[in-house]
Amino acid sequence: MLGMEAAAPKLTREELVERLAAEFPEAAHAVGDFTIEQGWFGGCRVRRRFSHGSLRPGGTVSGPIMMALADFTLYVAVLSAIGWAPLAVTTNLTINFLKKPEPRDLVAEARLLKLGKRLAVGEVGIRSDGQDDLVAHVTSTYAIPEVSR
Amino acid sequence: MLGMEAAAPKLTREELVERLAAEFPEAAHAVGDFTIEQGWFGGCRVRRRFSHGSLRPGGTVSGPIMMALADFTLYVAVLSAIGWAPLAVTTNLTINFLKKPEPRDLVAEARLLKLGKRLAVGEVGIRSDGQDDLVAHVTSTYAIPEVSR
Amino acid sequence: MLGMEAAAPKLTREELVERLAAEFPEAAHAVGDFTIEQGWFGGCRVRRRFSHGSLRPGGTVSGPIMMALADFTLYVAVLSAIGWAPLAVTTNLTINFLKKPEPRDLVAEARLLKLGKRLAVGEVGIRSDGQDDLVAHVTSTYAIPEVSR
Amino acid sequence: MLGMEAAAPKLTREELVERLAAEFPEAAHAVGDFTIEQGWFGGCRVRRRFSHGSLRPGGTVSGPIMMALADFTLYVAVLSAIGWAPLAVTTNLTINFLKKPEPRDLVAEARLLKLGKRLAVGEVGIRSDGQDDLVAHVTSTYAIPEVSR
Numbered sequence: 268m269l270g271m272e273a274a275a276p277k278l279t280r281e282e283l284v285e286r287l288a289a290e291f292p293e294a295a296h297a298v299g300d301f302t303i304e305q306g307w308f309g310g311c312r313v314r315r316r317f318s319h320g321s322l323r324p325g326g327t328v329s330g331p332i333m334m335a336l337a338d339f340t341l342y343v344a345v346l347s348a349i350g351w352a353p354l355a356v357t358t359n360l361t362i363n364f365l366k367k368p369e370p371r372d373l374v375a376e377a378r379l380l381k382l383g384k385r386l387a388v389g390e391v392g393i394r395s396d397g398q399d400d401l402v403a404h405v406t407s408t409y410a411i412p413e414v415s416r
Numbered sequence: 417m418l419g420m421e422a423a424a425p426k427l428t429r430e431e432l433v434e435r436l437a438a439e440f441p442e443a444a445h446a447v448g449d450f451t452i453e454q455g456w457f458g459g460c461r462v463r464r465r466f467s468h469g470s471l472r473p474g475g476t477v478s479g480p481i482m483m484a485l486a487d488f489t490l491y492v493a494v495l496s497a498i499g500w501a502p503l504a505v506t507t508n509l510t511i512n513f514l515k516k517p518e519p520r521d522l523v524a525e526a527r528l529l530k531l532g533k534r535l536a537v538g539e540v541g542i543r544s545d546g547q548d549d550l551v552a553h554v555t556s557t558y559a560i561p562e563v564s565r
Numbered sequence: 566m567l568g569m570e571a572a573a574p575k576l577t578r579e580e581l582v583e584r585l586a587a588e589f590p591e592a593a594h595a596v597g598d599f600t601i602e603q604g605w606f607g608g609c610r611v612r613r614r615f616s617h618g619s620l621r622p623g624g625t626v627s628g629p630i631m632m633a634l635a636d637f638t639l640y641v642a643v644l645s646a647i648g649w650a651p652l653a654v655t656t657n658l659t660i661n662f663l664k665k666p667e668p669r670d671l672v673a674e675a676r677l678l679k680l681g682k683r684l685a686v687g688e689v690g691i692r693s694d695g696q697d698d699l700v701a702h703v704t705s706t707y708a709i710p711e712v713s714r
Numbered sequence: 715m716l717g718m719e720a721a722a723p724k725l726t727r728e729e730l731v732e733r734l735a736a737e738f739p740e741a742a743h744a745v746g747d748f749t750i751e752q753g754w755f756g757g758c759r760v761r762r763r764f765s766h767g768s769l770r771p772g773g774t775v776s777g778p779i780m781m782a783l784a785d786f787t788l789y790v791a792v793l794s795a796i797g798w799a800p801l802a803v804t805t806n807l808t809i810n811f812l813k814k815p816e817p818r819d820l821v822a823e824a825r826l827l828k829l830g831k832r833l834a835v836g837e838v839g840i841r842s843d844g845q846d847d848l849v850a851h852v853t854s855t856y857a858i859p860e861v862s863r
Contacts, residue, residue: 330506331484338479357479358684359706361510361659361808363835363853365828380851381812385683386656386708388810390837390851404827404837406810406853408657408706410684507833508855510659510808512686512704514679529702530663534832535805535857537661539688539702553678553688555661555704557806557855559833628804629782636777655777659808 274308276347283343290353301339309348309389310378313340314396317372334362336375337391337405344377345387345409352412358386360407365400372396385411423457425496432492439502450488458497458538459527462489463545466521483511485524486540486554493526494536494558501561507535509556514549521545534560572606574645581641588651599637607646607687608676611638612694615670632660634673635689635703642675643685643707650710656684658705663698670694683709721755723794730790737800748786756795756836757825760787761843764819781809783822784838784852791824792834792856799859805833807854812847819843832858 278286280303300316315336338357345355374394381388391405427435429452449465464485487506494504523543530537540554576584578601598614613634636655643653672692679686689703725733727750747763762783785804792802821841828835838852 330487330509331480334483334487334509335480338483356516357513359510359512359657359686360479360483361508361853363508363827363855364506365835367505380810380848388657388812388851401827404835404853406808406851408810508806508835510704512678512706514686529661529699537663537702537806550678553686553704555659555702557661628785628807629778632781632785632807633778636781654814655811657808657810658777658781659806661806662804665803 276306276308276311277350278306278346280306282351283346286351286353301336303343304374306343306347309344309382310376311340311343311347312374312376313343315373315375317370330362330364333364333368333373333393333403334360334405336373337362337377337393337403338407340375340377340391341389341405341407341409344379344389345411348379348382348387349411354412355387355409356412358408358410360405362403362405364403366402368393368402369395369398373402380406383411387411425455425457425460426499427455427495429455431500432495435500435502450485452492453523455492455496458493458531459525460489460492460496461523461525462492464522464524466519479511479513482513482517482522482542482552483509483554485522486511486526486542486552487556489524489526489540490538490554490556490558493528493538494560497528497531497536498560503561504536504558505561507557507559509554511552511554513552515551517542517551518544518547522551529555532560536560574604574606574609575648576604576644578602578604580649581644584649584651599634601641602672604641604645607642607680608674609638609641609645610672610674611641613671613673615668628660628662631662631666631671631691631701632658632703634671635660635675635691635701636705638673638675638689639687639703639705639707642677642687643709646677646680646685647709652710653685653707654710656706656708658703660701660703662701664700666691666700667693667696671700678704681709685709723753723755723758724797725753725793727753729798730793733798733800748783750790751821753790753794756791756829757823758787758790758794759821759823760790762820762822764817777809777811780811780815780820780840780850781807781852783820784809784824784840784850785854787822787824787838788836788852788854788856791826791836792858795826795829795834796858801859802834802856803859805855805857807852809850809852811850813849815840815849816842816845820849827853830858834858 302314304312304314377391379389387409392401393403451463453461453463523545526540528538536558541550542552600612602610602612675689677687685707690699691701749761751759751761821843822838824838826836834856839848840850
């Protein structure tokens with residue numbers, strides 16, 4: 268969305284990390300490999316550390332890992348635009364797998380395409396660290412809870 | 417697809433379990449909670465044991481868990497129709513989250529909508545164990561490797 | 566959704582046809598080929614008359630025709646469940662093209678997978694008249710306007 | 715895809731217009747409002763002239779018009795990368811409707827996210843003429859026929 272990159276996020280990276288850790292303790296294991304590298308209003312970049320446990324036959328990172336990464340990255344992008352709203356929920360998600368990722372870190376970057384009162388829609392591009400081509404592309408919608416508006 | 421339920425799968429449930437365990441040892445942890453309950457030609461039913469680590473704020477099972485479950489279930493449905501082809505890969509997946517799942521087992525049921533030479537398309541319905549309403553609905557496409565044809 | 570077929574629709578087929586014609590006069594040309602054959606609470610069946618103008622190279626019905634048919638069919642299914650709400654709008658739609666349709670009528674059948682206060686989600690199956698296999702499968706979400714609630 | 719904008723398309727705009735008109739005479743009416751404004755390797759921009767017949771209640775352009783526009787625009791982008799292949803077919807398409815379009819021309823821009831031997835995946839952004847915000851965003855996959863490879 269035009270000009271959004273210039274605006275300050277509603278939550279800093281540090282605030283997000285702290286709140287997510289406090290409210291999602293049980294999920295900490297699952298998202299432990301996800302690092303929020305940068306956040307801005309309506310967008311962010313998240314790194315997923317490579318680990319051998321995520322390999323599929325053929326030596327590529329599994330699809331569910333990429334889906335979880337995209338979902339988390341867009342969740343952070345939504346929070347960066349509306350502030351802390353842990354009950355925001357994904358209503359749908361479409362992922363296209365474009366290329367086999369190499370056995371290295373994944374870097375996901377999300378941006379909102381729409382920020383409405385009830386729905387936020389965004390896209391996420393996932394790349395193998397240091398490469399230009401996308402390994403996966405995601406579009407997804409979040410329902411924004413009334414309480415957070 | 418009409419009449420597919422009546423046909424025998426290309427791989428029995430036991431063959432599938434054995435081969436998946438042998439070829440995906442690193443993934444065993446991730447899919448350890450998934451149990452193939454029943455398989456037929458072009459479809460199957462998979463149970464995902466409830467565990468507290470998969471909870472999101474609000475006490476529901478996380479979206480990525482459901483995406484991983486749907487992806488795995490459709491993978492098994494594809495293998496049941498084309499035989500062992502570990503390099504079959506998801507090309508895209510669309511999930512609609514319909515209802516907050518309760519903190520209990522999830523049961524996913526997949527069926528192929530199309531079985532072509534190069535692409536297989538299927539849908540997966542996910543329910544909380546013992547309930548009728550869907551908690552999530554998935555459509556997804558698998559690319560079938562040439563070697564398996 | 567379980568048991569929905571048994572319930573009466575909020576609008577009869579005749580009421581729907583009349584209201585759509587009155588409020589969408591400019592669209593009448595576009596949807597003129599669509600006939601609502603049957604409606605029930607949360608679902609309906611719509612026929613699209615074959616016409617030669619919709620052919621693509623290779624003699625099949627064009628994709629956009631099928632997308633328009635699916636969108637209209639689900640719209641009718643939503644209205645059958647919430648009553649007249651012309652401002653209900655599609656928020657997203659995913660279509661999988663499964664098989665080349667033959668040069669004959671298309672029959673689309675929609676059913677709601679979820680009927681919430683703010684969102685309705687449904688699926689649509691499209692077949693060539695008289696055949697069992699799906700030529701296309703659609704899932705789509707409608708936003709329900711506040712005024713209609 | 716990196717650097718694709720710099721490469722020459724496999725078919726010029728003029729060649730595309732001529733071939734489409736010759737091979738799709740029956741479809742000429744349907745796509746008559748679509749003008750290919752610019753093409754490059756793996757991408758293009760298409761304008762859809764406003765006409766009152768495409769209005770929905772509320773005065774906005776109908777969803778099916780946008781789906782048809784996106785499908786056509788990506789088709790042209792695929793042809794610009796692989797050359798003339800009229801039997802390339804859409805295998806799936808996901809559209810997110812982001813904002814009500816105003817009653818004016820729509821401008822769609824497509825770019826390929828992946829160009830494989832068997833599948834091409836692309837995204838399309840649709841805007842009201844002269845505006846920055848997207849009114850719709852589409853991702854879609856085309857199957858590339860063997861004969862064209």
